[in-house]
Amino acid sequence: MMNKEKTLFIFEGVKTEDRLVEKLERNFLGDRHAIKCVFDAEIYQLYRIIKGEKEFSIDIVSVLKERTAENAKILKDYNRDSFAYIYLFFDYDAHSTLADDDKVREMLSFFNDETGEGMLYISYPMVEAIRHFKDLESFKSLRVKCKRRNCPYKDECHDKDECLKEPHYKSVAATDSKPQLSNVNSYTEDVWRELITAHLCKANDLVNDTFTLPATLISQEAIFSKQFEKHICHKCPEVAVLSAFPLYVLDYFGCVRTIAKLNPCYTNIHAISTPVTDLH
Incomplete structure (x- = not known):
């Protein structure tokens, strides 16, 4: 019988996600020896x-x-019962021809355990x-357009062509x-x-409207709900730039252990808490 403690990671893409998790394990999570596969869509x-x-x-x-x-x-010796934990990492990809926010909600509701x-x-x-970062202050308000040709307001937008x-x-x-974030292998x-x-x-x-390390876990459904409410459902649909991988770290360690592992940066945040808070 297979070891029930095995973990399966499922990535959207062939290279980037796998490499990110490999380096994240090596530098932060510790070796987990998870099985890794690609959905490739x-x-x-x-x-x-x-x-x-x-x-x-x-x-x-x-x-x-x-x-x-x-x-x-990779999976020839495994079935669903072989894995105690399964994690899927995908992009929002709102520019896709198949994109639909209701589908995202359904997927997050279905894949929630x-x-x-x-x-x-x-x-x-x-x-x-994950790499779209210069400093904490600019990152806090960093947003990008996300729908492109799928924008529901494109026909009434004067800047559509641009x-x-x-x-x-x-x-x-x-x-x-x-510039030093260009190569994940060097992180x-x-x-x-x-x-x-x-x-x-x-x-x-x-x-939660507070730019500090979270005191409670943050669900993926809550993140999408707030992305939609605050950024997506506006005349020029945007998203707050946000990587899935740090949220996985938070879920994996829990809030107390995550903050302990981040202690050097956490101290720095408190040192500059006034200007960062003022940006809110």
Whole structure:
């Protein structure tokens, strides 16, 4: 019988997410030896597969085996019961031709238990959000447009043509960030502390209106609800730039242990708490 403590990570993309988690494990989480697979498609395509199943249920391990020969090889000795925990990491990807905010809500409601169907984590707008960072003060208010041709207000927007000419978010994140963040392989433990601190403070600000490390866990459903309320459902739809991976760290360690691991950066935040708070 398989070890019931095994963990399965499911990534949207082939390279970036896997590499991020590998470095995050090495520098912050500790070696976990999780099994890692790639869905290799957007969250909305996963939604279509799930909706094709009876009563909105799915054996995600079987789905992965059927998608690629590589997944079939990795998972050949495993089934759903082999894994105690399943985590999915996907992008919001609101520019996708299949994008639909109601689908995101359904997916977050369905994938809300890592010991059941799995726990879904979403990066806004994409996985590159983890590196889109210069400093705490500018990151707090950092937002980007997210719908592009899917914008429901595009026909009444005077800046539509210019908006559609704006560079892809991957290019924006690459140029509008610290140069040393360009290569995730070079991220040290201190870099991870800084990035995790920034994203957790921002998630807390988004949901609880306070730019500090959270005192309670923050659900993915709460994050999407506030993204929609504060940024997405406006005349020019945006999202607050926010990576899924620091939220996974928070869930993994819990608030007290996370703050303890982030202690150097946490102290720095309190040292500059007045100007940061004033930006709110």
